[in-house]
Amino acid sequence: xxxxxxxxxxxxxxxxxxxxxxxxxxxxxxxxxxxxxxxxxxxxxxxxxxxxxxxxxxxxxxxxxxxxxxxxxxxxxxxxxxxxxxxxxxxxxxxxxxxxxxxxxxxxxxxxxxxxxxxxxxxxxxxxxxxxxxxxxxxxxxxxxxxxxxxxxxxxxxxxxxxxxxxxxxxxxxxxxxxxxxxxxxxxxxxxxxxxxxxxxxxxxxxxxxxxxxxxxxxxxxxxxxxxxxxxxxxxxxxxxxxxxxxxxxxxxxxxxxxxxxxxxxxxxxxxxxxxxxxxxxxxxxxxxxxxxxxxxxxxxxxxxxxxxxxxxxxxxxxxxxxxxxxxxxxxxxxxxxxxxxxxxxxxxxxxxxxxxxxxxxxxxxxxxxxxxxxxxxxxxxxxxxxxxxxxxxxxxxxxxxxxxxxxxxxxxxxxxxxxxxxxxxxxxxxxxxxxxxxxxxxxxxxxxxxxxxxxxxxxxxxxxxxxxxxxxxxxxxxxxxxxxxxxxxxxxxxxxxxxxxxxxxxxxxxxxxxxxxxxxxxxxxxxxxxxxxxxxxxxxxxxxxxxxxxxxxxxxxxxxxxxxxxxxxxxxxxxxxxxxxxxxxxxxxxxxxxxxxxxxxxxxxxxxxxxxxxxxxxxxxxxxxxxxxxxxxxxxxxxxxxxxxxxxxxxxxxxxxxxxxxxxxxxxxxxxxxxxxxxxxxxxxxxxxxxxxxxxxxxxxxxxxxxxxxxxxxxxxxxxxxxxxxxxxxxxxxxxxxxxxxxxxxxxxxxxxxxxxxxxxxxxxxxxxxxxxxxxxxxxxxxxxxxxxxxxxxxx
Numbered sequence: 001x002x003x004x005x006x007x008x009x010x011x012x013x014x015x016x017x018x019x020x021x022x023x024x025x026x027x028x029x030x031x032x033x034x035x036x037x038x039x040x041x042x043x044x045x046x047x048x049x050x051x052x053x054x055x056x057x058x059x060x061x062x063x064x065x066x067x068x069x070x071x072x073x074x075x076x077x078x079x080x081x082x083x084x085x086x087x088x089x090x091x092x093x094x095x096x097x098x099x100x101x102x103x104x105x106x107x108x109x110x111x112x113x114x115x116x117x118x119x120x121x122x123x124x125x126x127x128x129x130x131x132x133x134x135x136x137x138x139x140x141x142x143x144x145x146x147x148x149x150x151x152x153x154x155x156x157x158x159x160x161x162x163x164x165x166x167x168x169x170x171x172x173x174x175x176x177x178x179x180x181x182x183x184x185x186x187x188x189x190x191x192x193x194x195x196x197x198x199x200x201x202x203x204x205x206x207x208x209x210x211x212x213x214x215x216x217x218x219x220x221x222x223x224x225x226x227x228x229x230x231x232x233x234x235x236x237x238x239x240x241x242x243x244x245x246x247x248x249x250x251x252x253x254x255x256x257x258x259x260x261x262x263x264x265x266x267x268x269x270x271x272x273x274x275x276x277x278x279x280x281x282x283x284x285x286x287x288x289x290x291x292x293x294x295x296x297x298x299x300x301x302x303x304x305x306x307x308x309x310x311x312x313x314x315x316x317x318x319x320x321x322x323x324x325x326x327x328x329x330x331x332x333x334x335x336x337x338x339x340x341x342x343x344x345x346x347x348x349x350x351x352x353x354x355x356x357x358x359x360x361x362x363x364x365x366x367x368x369x370x371x372x373x374x375x376x377x378x379x380x381x382x383x384x385x386x387x388x389x390x391x392x393x394x395x396x397x398x399x400x401x402x403x404x405x406x407x408x409x410x411x412x413x414x415x416x417x418x419x420x421x422x423x424x425x426x427x428x429x430x431x432x433x434x435x436x437x438x439x440x441x442x443x444x445x446x447x448x449x450x451x452x453x454x455x456x457x458x459x460x461x462x463x464x465x466x467x468x469x470x471x472x473x474x475x476x477x478x479x480x481x482x483x484x485x486x487x488x489x490x491x492x493x494x495x496x497x498x499x500x501x502x503x504x505x506x507x508x509x510x511x512x513x514x515x516x517x518x519x520x521x522x523x524x525x526x527x528x529x530x531x532x533x534x535x536x537x538x539x540x541x542x543x544x545x546x547x548x549x550x551x552x553x554x555x556x557x558x559x560x561x562x563x564x565x566x567x568x569x570x571x572x573x574x575x576x577x578x579x580x581x582x583x584x585x586x587x588x589x590x591x592x593x594x595x596x597x598x599x600x601x602x603x604x605x606x607x608x609x610x611x612x613x614x615x616x617x618x619x620x621x622x623x624x625x626x627x628x629x630x631x632x633x634x635x636x637x638x639x640x641x642x643x644x645x646x647x648x649x650x651x652x653x654x655x656x657x658x659x660x661x662x663x664x665x666x667x668x669x670x671x672x673x674x675x676x677x678x679x680x681x682x683x684x685x686x687x688x689x690x691x692x693x694x695x696x697x698x699x700x701x702x703x704x705x706x707x708x709x710x711x712x713x714x715x716x717x718x719x720x721x722x723x724x725x726x727x728x729x730x731x732x733x734x735x736x737x738x739x740x741x742x743x744x745x746x747x748x749x750x751x752x753x754x755x756x757x758x759x760x761x762x763x764x765x766x767x768x769x770x771x772x773x774x775x776x777x778x779x780x781x782x783x784x785x786x787x788x789x790x791x792x793x794x795x796x797x
Contacts, residue, residue: 018209020052020181020264024223024234024250025286026165028057028174032259033165034221034235034245042157042186042217046120049080049156050183050195052207052265054112054796056274056287057176059086064167065175071097071155077169078155080117082106087143090117090132092155098130098148103141104737108796109274109287110304111762112180112265114196114205120189121152133192134737135795136205141737157186157217164221164245178286180264181207181222183239186215202793203464207265219243226252226260234260254440256317256433261286263438263453270305270314270419270436270452275766276337276706277301280423288438291431292323292423300337300347300422302329303436304763305452305791306710307382308416308688311401312452313445315435316376316421324352324432325424326376328387331416331694331708338697340422348409350376350389351424355396357389357408366408367396375442378419379449385412393443401446416688416710419452457792460689461583465714465787468561468584468690471733472539473498478551479544486539491562491579492588492682493532493540494519496744498554498734498752502547507532510566510579510588511680513540517614519641520747525616554752556734556744558715562588571601571662578603585685595675597655599663607659608683609693610784612641613671616678620671625654625664626782628695629721635659639721639782642747647721689790693783695721700777704758704767711787712794713760717746722780725773732760732788738797739768762794 026032049066067079071092078092086107091099106113116133123129126147132139148154156162164182167173183195197208214220220239227233229252235245251257263269263286271287278299282291290301307328316326327341327349342349342358349358355367367389370376377390379401386407388399399406421432435441437451450456462468470486491509496502503518513535516528530543540557542549549555566579566588574594580587580603587603593615602608611625622641627634629647635658637649653672657665664683666673673679686692692709699705718728727746734742734752738759744752757774759766765785767775774781788794 018207020266022223023178023180023261023264025178025259025261026175027285028176029284030249032249033163034247035161035163036245037161038159041159044153044157046187046189047157048118048185048190050116052112052114052180054178055109059107062173063175064173066164067168068155069161069168096149097152099144099146100142101144102139103143108761111268111796113796116192118189121148136192183210183220184218186218201463204789204793205795214239258439261438268454269438270303272301273304288434290421294429296425297423298340298425300340300420303419306416306418309382309458311449312380313449314378317433318372318374319431321370321372322430323424324430325349325422328417329420340424341420379446386410454792460790462690465690469786470559471731472557473733474555476549476551476553482541483539486559488561489535489537490559492560494558495548496556498556500553501749501751503749508588510590520749522619560586569601572599574598574600576601585687585691587683589681591679593673593677599665601663602683604685606661606685608685610684611664612682614680623671644724646723690787692785695782698775698779700771702768702770704775706766707764709764709785711790712762713765713785714788716785718774719782720773720779721782728774760797762796763791
């Protein structure tokens with residue numbers, strides 16, 4: 001047996017210079033924690049605590065992170081913790097000692113948070129005495145906001161015992177997840193810039209090496225010495241102060257119980273996804289252990305990382321056997337957790353009870369049955385669409401992944417796939433420990449196959465989504481003003497008043513800065529000289545008007561980069577003017593209708609998945625070809641941007657013809673092809689790591705459907721397609737933290753409103769609203785999303 005170490009599989013992690021070697025996994029089932037009792041007190045009025053944290057296990061429960069056994073008065077409690085609503089809380093329960101509870105919730109289990117707590121009770125301004133920062137940004141929205149009285153002594157940094165990973169006062173409520181790079185700086189209130197920085201290439205917040213003093217009683221835990229589980233190894237203080245911590249109930253022994261892992265903020269590893277798990281599944285041990293009960297649910301639990309290219313290897317170690325099925329599902333399945341991998345056309349799996357492989361519900365003889373303690377390896381070649389399974393280091397059916405021969409399945413279409421485990425329907429139960437390379441593999445992977453982590457994910461074409469799409473907010477001044485902060489000169493600007501019930505305004509560089517359309521009405525194009533007056537290098541300028549610049553009114557604009565005013569395109573039977581940004585999957589197309597079946601060039605070099613068309617000269621609806629409607633055949637009908645109507649079949653809009661890499665087709669319907677009318681079309685196609693257009697099925701639960709996009713969203717548009725429903729618009733500028741609640745409708749002039757709709761996550765989004773659009777149980781929903789950062793570089797949100 002080879003204990004292949006995953007370091008040999010790692011690549012460089014983006015543009016980062018500082019690398020964190022290891023993290024420590026805290027499993028609440030093991031009652032794992034560290035403790036330290038200072039020999040003398042430090043400064044209990046001024047200090048800074050900084051840590052990188054990745055959550056796992058059961059959310060929605062109290063999980064304590066760092067606290068002394070008593071509060072500042074020696075009696076009451078004090079703690080840093082996640083509460084039972086997944087909010088972050090810092091408090092000392094003594095009189096006038098302070099209590100901050102964030103409005104923000106922390107439910108992203110796929111990536112890392114950087115959290116800094118900075119105390120200085122000597123400050124004269126109350127809000128300066130206690131500060132919380134997340135991923136470099138100061139938290140300013142609190143459900144409870146009670147600052148310490150001036151010169152208050154807090155419980156931390158005294159001579160009582162301090163615990164990391166549990167509630168010290170009650171020796172309970174253990175933390176579940178990973179911690180890395182923990183600093184405690186005695187005597188100084190610091191900013192997050194001492195511990196992290198913005199990556200100049202990706203725009204993401206990344207760790208940097210802390211280079212200043214920790215003070216006389218400070219400490220630094222990097223967990224780099226995993227030669228033992230003592231205070232001088234795993235719990236060693238690397239600050240030089242010798243303030244070592246005693247580990248309790250951790251293991252560094254090779255195998256599934258090893259808590260010293262290479263999953264870090266500079267190389268985030270795949271785990272199983274607690275936000276996309278089967279109804280009878282329980283996750284533990286850093287979301288690497290999955291246990292299925294005896295309910296025969298036939299459901300799946302999927303992993304946090306998708307694979308669209310490359311060659312990948314991971315392992316499943318059975319700790320008890322009974323009804324398991326291991327495999328992959330692809331992202332085209334709009335409900336990947338509803339059935340085990342292999343049940344549908346979107347899954348491929350191997351069944352442990354007999355070794356058969358399954359696809360589309362059909363089993364075929366392939367391997368042999370599994371037993372407890374077997375290690376089942378999976379090798380997936382996404383480049384060539386092949387998958388193999390092994391047992392205890394030997395691939396079934398003489399498979400050879402390195403040579404590409406004797407695969408269990410071949411010819412898998414190009415798509416995004418993710419690892420999955422499921423309940424094969426037997427009444428038995430099973431537990432499995434997953435390994436994606438964050439610890440040593442039990443068996444050597446095939447040559448050329450890599451561990452599944454962000455360092456090994458392909459480098460995306462677009463590393464910073466804000467270079468091609470961005471949202472800006474402003475308050476009207478009743479005069480003229482320039483709106484800046486877009487980061488580029490926009491070619492398509494979509495404006496809306498947030499506080500007032502005014503119509504939307506859409507303007508682009510092809511039609512001209514003064515030519516306005518309203519996506520919530522059927523109105524013809526209007527020339528308005530005082531709405532937008534210019535497209536500028538970092539945004540746009542506004543004239544004197546009430547709709548988008550009323551004094552004290554709040555406003556938003558969504559901005560896309562195409563290619564200026566465009567140029568002639570002769571790819572279609574109708575010539576067009578096209579401003580295309582093929583790299584970003586977006587183009588603006590102007591054409592004149594002929595009344596006869598025709599094609600129009602779009603300039604994307606790949607087939608658009610969403611085409612939005614408006615007659616500029618006539619009163620008509622906004623016609624949308626949404627390819628992900630109607631089971632991927634959206635060109636056989638239409639859905640309208642200005643209405644709540646469901647998708648409907650019609651042959652005369654798009655001539656029953658799917659778009660190609662060069663043209664989209666139009667039929668004889670006058671909304672898209674009236675002879676002599678001028679039209680504008682906005683065309684969108686998915687770009688991996690930057691944009692995603694697709695569909696999902698709602699489940700009517702606050703534990704809603706999870707949608708994998710492969711990036712941290714900046715903007716999401718959602719529309720129910722099988723029934724009536726509004727077009728919901730959410731963005732990360734109006735919602736800087738979870739829950740994402742502020743929304744606007746594209747189909748109405750209504751002012752901004754609020755529901756706890758969804759969470760934006762490091763790798764997608766998850767619905768959080770029950771029994772109502774956009775998560776009606778059984779409803780089919782279209783979505784279009786754009787990125788802040790690709791998942792390869794994203795922090796938890």
